[in-house]
Amino acid sequence: MMFEYLLFLSAYLFSIGIYGLITSRNMVRAIMCLELILNSINMNLVTFSDIFDNCQLKGNIFSIFVIAIAAAEAAIGLAIVSSIHRNRKSTRINQSNLLIN
Numbered sequence: 001m002m003f004e005y006l007l008f009l010s011a012y013l014f015s016i017g018i019y020g021l022i023t024s025r026n027m028v029r030a031i032m033c034l035e036l037i038l039n040s041i042n043m044n045l046v047t048f049s050d051i052f053d054n055c056q057l058k059g060n061i062f063s064i065f066v067i068a069i070a071a072a073e074a075a076i077g078l079a080i081v082s083s084i085h086r087n088r089k090s091t092r093i094n095q096s097n098l099l100i101n
Helices: 002-023 027-053 057-090
Strands: none
Touching: 002 027, 027 057
16 A cells, blocks of 8 residues: 555656656756656665565665766766856756857
């Protein structure tokens, strides 16, 4: 019974993340929505690991790898956003065309 709630919460977070990623105009908001998507995937990994694989911790270990990749993505993404903001004075996605100087 608890698994259904966790899967519903994960699907809800994933939907919010996709909607925010599609509709956001700000780069920081897009990175935050991408983090929501990755966190919902982690919830699914841990939930399905608990349902199908009680003895081994494959889903939990894979979730730790996803968390490490998400942390690296956030650090690199925020560094890129701060660099673009320093040069362009804006963090809006539609105003940050780097090909036109």
